[in-house]
Amino acid sequence: MRPVRSVTDLVGSAGLILPTAIIPLPMNQPTQIHPHTLSNWLPPLILAPTRFELKTIRAELSNLGIPASFDCIGVGPGAVWRWAQSSASTQTARSPAGRTVILAGVAGALDPAFAVGSVRSASMIIGAGSEFSRPSPSYMPPLQSSRTTVIASVDMTCSDSKRKQALRKQTGAGMVDMESAAFAALATERGWNWGVLRAVSDDHATEIPKWMNSLVHNDGSLQVATLATSILFHPSRIARLAAVGASARRALRELSGELAILLTKRHPRRRTLIFGGTFDPPHRRHAEMVAAAAKFLDCDRVVIIPTGHSPLRDGHDAAPNADRLEMARRAFGEVHGAVIDPREMNRSGESFTVDTLREIAGERSANRDDIVLLIGADQALQFDRWKSWREIDHNLATIAIVPRPPLAAAKLATQLAEKFSRLGEDGERWEMAVLPFESVDLSATMVRNRLRANEGISDLVTPAVEDWIRNNGLYA
Numbered sequence: 001m002r003p004v005r006s007v008t009d010l011v012g013s014a015g016l017i018l019p020t021a022i023i024p025l026p027m028n029q030p031t032q033i034h035p036h037t038l039s040n041w042l043p044p045l046i047l048a049p050t051r052f053e054l055k056t057i058r059a060e061l062s063n064l065g066i067p068a069s070f071d072c073i074g075v076g077p078g079a080v081w082r083w084a085q086s087s088a089s090t091q092t093a094r095s096p097a098g099r100t101v102i103l104a105g106v107a108g109a110l111d112p113a114f115a116v117g118s119v120r121s122a123s124m125i126i127g128a129g130s131e132f133s134r135p136s137p138s139y140m141p142p143l144q145s146s147r148t149t150v151i152a153s154v155d156m157t158c159s160d161s162k163r164k165q166a167l168r169k170q171t172g173a174g175m176v177d178m179e180s181a182a183f184a185a186l187a188t189e190r191g192w193n194w195g196v197l198r199a200v201s202d203d204h205a206t207e208i209p210k211w212m213n214s215l216v217h218n219d220g221s222l223q224v225a226t227l228a229t230s231i232l233f234h235p236s237r238i239a240r241l242a243a244v245g246a247s248a249r250r251a252l253r254e255l256s257g258e259l260a261i262l263l264t265k266r267h268p269r270r271r272t273l274i275f276g277g278t279f280d281p282p283h284r285r286h287a288e289m290v291a292a293a294a295k296f297l298d299c300d301r302v303v304i305i306p307t308g309h310s311p312l313r314d315g316h317d318a319a320p321n322a323d324r325l326e327m328a329r330r331a332f333g334e335v336h337g338a339v340i341d342p343r344e345m346n347r348s349g350e351s352f353t354v355d356t357l358r359e360i361a362g363e364r365s366a367n368r369d370d371i372v373l374l375i376g377a378d379q380a381l382q383f384d385r386w387k388s389w390r391e392i393d394h395n396l397a398t399i400a401i402v403p404r405p406p407l408a409a410a411k412l413a414t415q416l417a418e419k420f421s422r423l424g425e426d427g428e429r430w431e432m433a434v435l436p437f438e439s440v441d442l443s444a445t446m447v448r449n450r451l452r453a454n455e456g457i458s459d460l461v462t463p464a465v466e467d468w469i470r471n472n473g474l475y476a
């Protein structure tokens with residue numbers, strides 16, 4: 001999954017058409033009540049020094065259907081630190097502790113046995129000052145040692161074979177690059193679950209001409225003017241550039257294949273988002289928030305569960321079950337991967353989420369990390385009134401919360417943290433996350449009130465839901 005960057009990112013895949021008034025503005029990373037929860041949900045982050053490397057890896061992984069976020073961190077150690085501070089990279093550089101973050105790209109071979117296209121994962125990184133770091137042990141499934149190597153990370157391009165030889169002698173490293181050491185220091189500081197994967201683009205004997213080094217900006221983009229001038233004055237360089245480009249592309253294709261295997265092992269995608277509600281009637285924000293949450297949390301299945309008789313409903317008589325069910329079908333029909341599950345309506349007596357979650361866990365042999373329960377802020381703040389709420393949180397589902405007025409995400413997180421730490425027993429850990437979505441003032445009560453006042457509702461519900469309400473005289 002890509003990080004949420006724009007409104008189209010949030011709603012695009014669901015194909016929803018939303019009135020501007022209620023479009024959620026993505027903010028930044030989710031606010032965690034518990035620091036270990038969200039890192040498990042976020043897709044792995046792949047960082048590459050140049051845009052060329054990033055584009056190639058991203059295209060390959062997307063062809064293979066592997067979900068990941070991507071960012072370009074620039075060339076050389078200085079660029080890595082600038083990237084870490086830059087506001088443009090807030091989403092990725094501030095990734096929470098525990099997130100899988102992999103630095104990937106091409107490198108030079110120091111080991112004569114490494115041909116162009118060989119892919120190795122760093123077992124250790126030796127920096128320019130001989131400091132060394134080791135990737136997080138949990139970063140990968142155990143790798144055969146033949147698939148790993150020591151990487152020497154230097155400050156300046158190591159492009160001639162003599163220097164490569166000397167570096168090999170001095171460090172014993174199999175590959176050389178310029179970003180691993182800075183990345184390792186940053187990743188360790190941030191507590192990421194990190195690793196480095198490199199593919200050989202120039203072998204131990206290949207000389208990279210000096211003029212090539214000036215073709216890429218520090219930020220990883222191509223120096224177009226320099227390239228044009230270089231080719232204009234030295235047309236023979238075109239052939240050399242084409243050869244280097246071809247080797248790099250080949251190396252990156254190999255690397256992407258390895259990355260795909262690694263990520264599939266680490267991130268099996270079997271996560272279900274559960275969204276229950278009275279949906280009396282379902283309004284635009286319901287569909288919008290569930291679509292955005294499924295995308296944000298990388299859930300491949302969405303189950304919408306209209307409640308039966310809910311003990312927490314205060315006041316009004318709900319529309320008949322059959323109408324609420326049909327309206328839910330109409331409202332959530334366009335949410336990617338969504339199914340409507342009427343089990344609570346079919347149950348006699350009072351309806352409790354804990355029973356539903358127990359059933360679902362049994363049916364799917366799912367554990368707590370596979371199920372995400374989506375609720376609004378109002379429900380989150382009174383979560384301790386839910387039946388067996390501790391069991392839900394501890395055993396059955398990870399809880400994701402969408403802010404709702406009067407509180408914005410940050411304030412809501414503070415209130416929840418305070419409330420639940422007070423309720424907590426010794427050593428108890430709360431694993432809830434407030435999603436970084438806009439707090440949107442829209443409720444089913446507003447829809448019903450407007451209808452009673454004979455006012456329009458087309459900005460609050462979809463046309464299909466409005467048709468059903470009007471044709472059946474609901475909430476009149």
Ligand code: ATP
Binds near residue numbers: 378
């Ligand atoms: P009512 O106004 O009748 O109380 P509602 O708008 O809260 O209804 P429900 O069907 O009760 O709708 O809500 C289902 C879930 O969606 C609940 O968890 C609720 O908190 C959440 N929800 C509904 N509207 C919003 C919203 N605008 N922002 C965030 N969460 C919401």
